[in-house]
Structure formats: C-alpha cells, structure tokens
Amino acid sequence: MKKITLCLMSMIYALSFSQDVQLELFADGFSDPLCIRNAGDDRLFIVEQDGAIKILNSDGTTNSTPFLDIDSRVSSGGERGLLSLAFHPNYATNGFFYLNYTNNSGDTVISRFTRSTANTADSTSELILMTISQPFSNHNGGDLHFGPTDGYLYISTGDGGAGGDPGNRSQNLMDFLGKMLRIDVDNTANGNNYAIPADNPFVSNPNALDEIWAYGLRNPWRFSFDSDTNEMWIGDVGQNTTEEINRVPVTPAGYNFGWRCYEGSNTFNTSGCPSAGTLTFPVVEYPIPPCFCNVAGGQVYRGSTYSDIFGVYIFATTGNGEIGTVDSSNNLVNQGNFNNGVWVAFGEDINKEMYIADITGSIHRVQGSVLSVTEFDEQKASITPNPASDNLNINTSNNNTINSISIIDLKGSTLLSEQNILVSDKNIDVSFLSKGIYLVKIEISNNTTTVKKLVIN
Structure with missing residues (x-):
C-alpha cells in the first residue's frame, strides 16, 4: 500500500511530547x-455525499453492492448531501441505524x-424522526453520534448560513439551528418518533426547545466522544478569523459556545449577548488567514497499536491538507501538510484504530510512530531461530x-494472528x-505480554 510520510511545517504551536502522525492509504475509489x-464488527461503512453507503x-x-443507496432523496453538492x-x-x-441528510x-x-x-x-424502511428547515444551502452541521454512556442520539446543526448568522439563530433557543440536539430514539412522545431525555x-422551559443540549455553534461539521473520559470534542468552523475546537464533559449540559457573540475567543457581535462569564470558550483555536481552511473535527485515538498518539485528539483542516493534534493538556501541534489531501472526516474500527477520509x-x-508494548520481559518466551x-x-x-501470537510489521500492520x-x-x-x-x-496465560524482534532472512 502507498504510504504518505509526515512533512512537518515550520510553524508548531506547542509541543509537550513527541507525537508523530502518519497516514497509510487503505482504500480508494469512493x-x-x-x-x-463501524457497526461493531471488522467492517467499515463509508458514507458518500450523493446518498450511498x-x-x-x-x-x-469494497463490496460491489452498496449497503444503502438513497440518492433520489438526497440533495447533494457543496455542504449538502448524505452527511x-x-x-x-x-x-x-x-x-x-440513523442518517443525517439534506432532502430535495x-x-x-x-x-x-x-x-x-x-x-x-x-x-x-425509513422512519423520519426530524425535519429541520434550512434557510440557506450552507452551514448544515451534519454529524450524528450516540452518547457512550447515556445511549441518546446527539445531532449537530449549523447556524443556517448566509454569513454572520444575521438572524442570531445560534443564540435563539426557539430555533434548532446552531445547536447540539439530544433525543431518545428508543421511545416516543408528544406525537414525535422520539422522546426527550428527562x-x-x-x-419544561417555555422559551426553549426541549431537544437542545447545547447552543451557540456556527457550523459544527464534525464532533466526537472520547468514551474513556466521557467528553465531547467539537470542531466548529469559523467566520472570518478563527477556527475553534471545543472540549466539554457530557455532564452537565446547557453549554453556550458563544457564536455569534464571539468567534473563538474574539468578539464578533455582542449585541444582545449574555455575559462572557456564562459562555464556554474553545480549548484550542487557530487563525484562518492566510488560508481559508475549515476545521474538520476529529477524535481521540484510543487504539492499542501506537503509544505516542494514545489519548491525543487528531483533527484536520480542509483546504490545505494539514492535520493537527491536541494533547490532554490542550497543547496544539500542527503536524503539517499530508499530500494536499482534502480531509473531511475521521472514524475508527472495532479496535479503535483510526481512519481519515479524503473527499477526493x-x-x-x-x-x-511508536508501537505499543504492554510488557517486555526476555525471560517469558523465546523465539528460535532468529x-x-x-x-x-x-x-x-x-x-x-x-x-x-501476532506478527506485526514496523508500520503497525498485523500480518499474522x-x-x-x-x-x-x-511452531x-x-x-x-x-x-x-x-x-x-x-500473550501468555499469566496475563503478561512479550514482544520480540524477529529478523527474516
């Protein structure tokens, strides 16, 4: 398989430890x-914008027959599509399974x-749960995830587009746009095909929609959960100056992430806005100029293959091929340009190994770059000849x-198991x-693991 090697740019925002990200082509032709x-097994499901999975x-x-194809129901192009x-x-x-898509x-x-x-x-078999009116073609948000502990469905929506959120929809608690919604898909109530988590x-607030879990977002294209810490990470696309990443515990709820009052931590339009002390500001932000490069929110690596990136949040920026990382102390590192890829989304397999999609x-x-070793002890096992x-x-x-027994190459690929x-x-x-x-x-029966170097002539 083709390998894309790391090319570090000179601009590094912060570096607290060595964490080198590399990419290896896994499949193409999408x-x-x-x-x-993933659906809990060793397959990956790839969502295509025009309506196929x-x-x-x-x-x-890749299977020749799609898992699902609803292209006739999907308006695709720009920021619309099966998202x-x-x-x-x-x-x-x-x-x-549940989909977020733009209808005709x-x-x-x-x-x-x-x-x-x-x-x-x-x-x-489609059962429509929600239809949310979109005033413009952009800023649809578009992500879906089930909460790792509560089992509820979380839905990210953008502010509806038009630039600057002129209607201040993100701060309007009677509008679904610019929000993180949370619904209970296992029950129904009030004539809806879902219920509201208590x-x-x-x-019960007459001045707010029950479905809202958080608000004040501009265009949260991608978000994710770190199940190890029960935190949500959100990549929120900026307006003119700043891209931002938010990181919050799942409990409590009701966060106001500040748009359109603030873009990142910078004032944007504070007319009629609440006190800054009531807002939740990003843990990481970076400037948009000179490249108009939108943040594609990623996820925290929790796989077992690489120790140097374990617990590190990995994200991308569309438009310049860059990938960045944020460590547990919220230090941001620009890992550089990766083959000018148009990176739009991350995902993981059943083993929590991570993948990234290039929209091309x-x-x-x-x-x-560092393979994980649970325990090394020369005396627990021997390999011969070597x-x-x-x-x-x-x-x-x-x-x-x-x-x-597993045999692994130096790229981390398992060749025998x-x-x-x-x-x-x-033998x-x-x-x-x-x-x-x-x-x-x-792996040995006394709950230890030994890793040996093997040379093949």
Whole structure:
C-alpha cells in the first residue's frame, strides 16, 4: 500500500511530547466520502455525499453492492448531501441505524433505517424522526453520534448560513439551528418518533426547545466522544478569523459556545449577548488567514497499536491538507501538510484504530510512530531461530501456555494472528514474510505480554 510520510511545517504551536502522525492509504475509489463508521464488527461503512453507503472490508476491498443507496432523496453538492451515519448501540439485535441528510427541498432530515441482510439495508424502511428547515444551502452541521454512556442520539446543526448568522439563530433557543440536539430514539412522545431525555437542560422551559443540549455553534461539521473520559470534542468552523475546537464533559449540559457573540475567543457581535462569564470558550483555536481552511473535527485515538498518539485528539483542516493534534493538556501541534489531501472526516474500527477520509475518494489509516508494548520481559518466551526464513518456534518458560501470537510489521500492520493456542510450544510458518524486521507479540496465560524482534532472512 502507498504510504504518505509526515512533512512537518515550520510553524508548531506547542509541543509537550513527541507525537508523530502518519497516514497509510487503505482504500480508494469512493465518490466524495464524508463519514466513516463501524457497526461493531471488522467492517467499515463509508458514507458518500450523493446518498450511498459502501461497505469497506478489513482487507481493503469494497463490496460491489452498496449497503444503502438513497440518492433520489438526497440533495447533494457543496455542504449538502448524505452527511452522517450512526448505528444504534443495539444494532446487532435491532438492525437500526440513523442518517443525517439534506432532502430535495434543501432541509435537514434525521431518519432511521433498518438492516435487511448483513450487507444490505432496506431502503423502504425509513422512519423520519426530524425535519429541520434550512434557510440557506450552507452551514448544515451534519454529524450524528450516540452518547457512550447515556445511549441518546446527539445531532449537530449549523447556524443556517448566509454569513454572520444575521438572524442570531445560534443564540435563539426557539430555533434548532446552531445547536447540539439530544433525543431518545428508543421511545416516543408528544406525537414525535422520539422522546426527550428527562435531563435535557431546557425541558419544561417555555422559551426553549426541549431537544437542545447545547447552543451557540456556527457550523459544527464534525464532533466526537472520547468514551474513556466521557467528553465531547467539537470542531466548529469559523467566520472570518478563527477556527475553534471545543472540549466539554457530557455532564452537565446547557453549554453556550458563544457564536455569534464571539468567534473563538474574539468578539464578533455582542449585541444582545449574555455575559462572557456564562459562555464556554474553545480549548484550542487557530487563525484562518492566510488560508481559508475549515476545521474538520476529529477524535481521540484510543487504539492499542501506537503509544505516542494514545489519548491525543487528531483533527484536520480542509483546504490545505494539514492535520493537527491536541494533547490532554490542550497543547496544539500542527503536524503539517499530508499530500494536499482534502480531509473531511475521521472514524475508527472495532479496535479503535483510526481512519481519515479524503473527499477526493480515498480512506487512509492514521498511524503513530511508536508501537505499543504492554510488557517486555526476555525471560517469558523465546523465539528460535532468529534470524528465521521458513519456520519459527515459540516456547514459554515455566510451562506457561500461549494465548495468542501476532506478527506485526514496523508500520503497525498485523500480518499474522493466531488466537486460543493454549500450548507452551508452538511452531509457525513464516515463509510468507519478506526479508526485514518484524515484531512478534506473544500473550501468555499469566496475563503478561512479550514482544520480540524477529529478523527474516
């Protein structure tokens, strides 16, 4: 596979530790991919802007038949289209998944569909939950995620467009636009195909919509949850000067992120605005000029392959191919331009390994530079011969049994994986490996892991 190597630019905002991001091409041939999701197995689901969802398999192949195709219902182009996908937490049982798309009238639709087979969905099963009027074609927001602890569906909406939010829709609590909404899709109430979570912040407030979880957003194109910390990260696109990233705990709710009163931490239009002390300002912001490069919010890496980027938030900027990182102390690092890619969305697989979509048609795997090692102990296992060419023997000390064996290349790709071995002496055929250096990861029954360097002649 083609590899894109890291090219660091001279401008580095802050650096608290070494964290090198690299990209590896995983698959291409997609039409305007905008969203990457997994459904609890080893497949990835790629959402295309014109209304199709494709299944990308773990070997990098794509199914010839789309999982779903609703292009006749979708108005696509610019900031419109099939924008996001979220699988129900119990998808394996109920087959429900949810879409955010722009209909042929230009309005936002949030709807539920149902799986028909393992690899296809029923296009006639649509149940519309919400239709949100859009006054203009831009600033639709467009993301969907289920909360990792509460199981509610979160929906990001933009301010409706037209520049500057002239109607101040983001601050208007009687308007769905410029908000983060939260609904209960497992129940119905008040004639809707959903219910309102009892702890939504404006429940029973006659001057606010019950669905609102947070407000004061301009165009939250992509947001994500870090399930390890129960925090939400939001990339909010700026107006003239500033792109921003917000990071907040899921509890409490009712945040006001400040638009249109403030753009980032800069005053924009404070007429009729609340006190700045009541607002939630971004944890990271960066200037738009000289490049008009919108933030594409990413997610926190929680995979097990790379230790240097574990717990690091990774995001992108469209328009200049750049990728950035934010560490746990909110230090921002510009990782540089990656092959001038038009990066629009991040996603993760079942193992929490991260991927990024280039709207020109490709999906790349996000990598760090330091492979994770749970524990290293020379005495727990031995591998012979080393160097090897055809066969490898793995033997443990003290008659401990081997649970699993993996062989990993220096890019972090797993080339061999054997599970439930349950013997203390194991021979493995390694004749398929090319000459070079590899890592052998051995998980042993006494709850330890040994990693050995293997040389193939």
